[in-house]
Amino acid sequence: MDNDEPLEPETKDEPETKPTSQNSDETLYCEAEASVAVEKEKPAQESSETDLEIEDTEKFFTTRQNELYLEACRLMSVVPVSYFLRNMEESYMNLNHHGLGPNGTKAIAIALVSNTSVVTLELADNGLMEEGILSLLEMLQENYYLQELNVSDNDLGFKGAKIISEFLQRNTSSLWNLQLSGNNFRDESAELLCQALAANYQIKTLDLSHNQFSDKGGEYMGQMLALNVGLQSLDLSWNHFYIRGAVALCNGLRANGTLQKLDLSMNGFGNEGATALGEVLRLNSSLVYLDISINDISNEGISKISKGLEFNESLKVLKLFLNPMSMDGAVLLILSIKRNPKSKMEEIDISNVLVSEQFLKILDGVCAIHPQLDVVYKAVQGLSAKKTVLLWANPMKLIQSYADQHKITVLDFFKSLSPDGKMTMPVGNFRKAIILQDKVPLNLYQVRELVKKLSDKPDTVNFSLLKTVKP
Structure with a gap:
C-alpha cells in the first residue's frame, strides 16, 4: 500500500457516562470510593513481609x-x-x-x-x-x-x-x-x-x-x-x-x-x-x-x-x-x-x-x-437497734480476723470457696459456698454486702477486687 501511516485497530468513541440523577446510596458509595486515591501495589519482595511492612499496611x-x-x-x-x-x-x-x-x-x-x-x-x-x-x-x-x-x-x-x-x-x-x-x-x-x-x-x-x-x-x-x-x-x-x-x-x-x-x-x-x-x-x-x-x-x-x-x-x-x-x-x-x-x-x-x-x-x-x-x-x-448492729457487722472484719488467726491471706480464704481455685465465681455459687462454709459464719445481710463489694459485673464475683476492699 502507498499509505505509509501505521495501521491501528479501528476504535469508536465511547459515549460519556454521566452519573445518574438519582440520589441513591449506591451512587454515593461509588463516588466516595472512586474519589480516594489508591497507590499502585509495589512489586512483591522475595523475602517475607516484615512487621514494619504490616504496620505500614x-x-x-x-x-x-x-x-x-x-x-x-x-x-x-x-x-x-x-x-x-x-x-x-x-x-x-x-x-x-x-x-x-x-x-x-x-x-x-x-x-x-x-x-x-x-x-x-x-x-x-x-x-x-x-x-x-x-x-x-x-x-x-x-x-x-x-x-x-x-x-x-x-x-x-x-x-x-x-x-x-x-x-x-x-x-x-x-x-x-x-x-x-x-x-x-x-x-x-x-x-x-x-x-x-x-x-x-x-x-x-x-x-x-x-x-x-x-x-x-x-x-x-x-x-x-x-x-x-x-x-x-x-x-x-x-x-x-x-x-x-x-x-x-x-x-x-x-x-x-x-x-x-x-x-x-x-x-x-x-x-x-x-x-x-x-x-x-x-x-x-x-x-x-x-x-x-x-x-x-x-x-x-x-x-x-x-x-x-x-x-x-x-x-x-x-x-x-x-x-x-x-x-x-x-x-x-x-x-x-x-x-x-x-x-x-x-x-x-x-x-x-x-x-x-x-x-x-x-x-x-x-x-x-x-x-x-x-x-x-x-x-x-x-x-431492735442491738439486733440491727449484729446483723450488719462488717463481714470483711470477720474474715480478716479468721485469716489472721490461721496465718492465711483473705484471698486464700475466698479462693478456698471456689472448687477450681479461680478468681471469679457466679454469684449464686458464691452465695451457696459462703453460706455452707463453717469457718466464718455469716448471715444473709453480710453475704449480700460481700456480693456488692466483689461484683464487677452482673452475676459474677471477682476476688481480685479484694485489693480495693478494706475491713
Whole structure:
C-alpha cells in the first residue's frame, strides 16, 4: 500500500457516562470510593513481609478509611465527626446524641462498609429518620463485623419499623443485638416487626422498651414468641400491655423454648396477667430472668406466680419491685421455693415490702435448703437497734480476723470457696459456698454486702477486687 501511516485497530468513541440523577446510596458509595486515591501495589519482595511492612499496611488502611469518610461527608455536605475519625480502629463506637441526622448517618454508613474494627455502634438520639436507618441497614448487608447496633430514641415510627422489618426478614447480617427503645412504635409497627422476627434466628437481644405497644401489640408479640427460635433477651418494659395483651403474650411464652431474659416492668399486667405468668412459670424451662416490677400485682396475683414457682426449674432472678403486695405475699413466694427442691432461684426483689422477724425465720429455713437464694426487702419491722448492729457487722472484719488467726491471706480464704481455685465465681455459687462454709459464719445481710463489694459485673464475683476492699 502507498499509505505509509501505521495501521491501528479501528476504535469508536465511547459515549460519556454521566452519573445518574438519582440520589441513591449506591451512587454515593461509588463516588466516595472512586474519589480516594489508591497507590499502585509495589512489586512483591522475595523475602517475607516484615512487621514494619504490616504496620505500614495497617496505617495505609486506616488512612484510607479516614479519607473515605471525609469524602463521604463532602458528598453529603455534613461536618465530619472528629470522635468517629479518631476511633475507627476501636471495637466500640459511641455516637449517641451527636445530632447526625440522616445525611451524617449516611456518611458514617459509607465509611463503615469496609470497616473491620467496629463491633458495637451506638447511635441513640441522632434524628436518623427513615433515610438514616436505611443507610445503616444497607451497610450491614456488606459489613459482617458489626454485631451490636443501638438506634434508640430516633422517633423512627411506622416507616422506620417497615424498613427494619424488611431487613430482619433477610437474616443476612452478623447483627445479634438490636436496641430500638423509644422509637414511637405503635401496634401497626409491632405487627411488621413481629412478622419479621417470627422467622428471624439472627437477633439474640432485642430492646423494644419505651414504645407505644398496647394490647393488640401484645397479641402480635405472643404470636411471634410462639414461633421465634433466636431471641434470648427481650425488653418490653414501659409499654401499655394490660390484661388482654398480657394473656396473649404469655400464651406465646408457653410455647417458647429459647428466651432466657424478659423485662415486662412498667406495664399493667394486674392479677389476671400474673395468673397467666404463673402458668408460664409452671411450664417454661428456659427463662432465667424475669422482671415484672410495677405491674399492679397484689397478693392475689403473687399467689398464682408462687404456684408456678413450685414447679419451675430454670428461673434465677425474679423482680417484683413496687407491686402492691404485702408480707403475706412475700411469705408465699419464699415458701414456693422451699417446696421446690429443683428450684434455681438466686434473687427475689421485693424491695418495697416491710417484713417481720418471723419472716426472717422462715427465710432462714428456706435458705438452709436453697443457700444460693437472696431475698431483697425494704426493712424489718420492729427490729431492735442491738439486733440491727449484729446483723450488719462488717463481714470483711470477720474474715480478716479468721485469716489472721490461721496465718492465711483473705484471698486464700475466698479462693478456698471456689472448687477450681479461680478468681471469679457466679454469684449464686458464691452465695451457696459462703453460706455452707463453717469457718466464718455469716448471715444473709453480710453475704449480700460481700456480693456488692466483689461484683464487677452482673452475676459474677471477682476476688481480685479484694485489693480495693478494706475491713
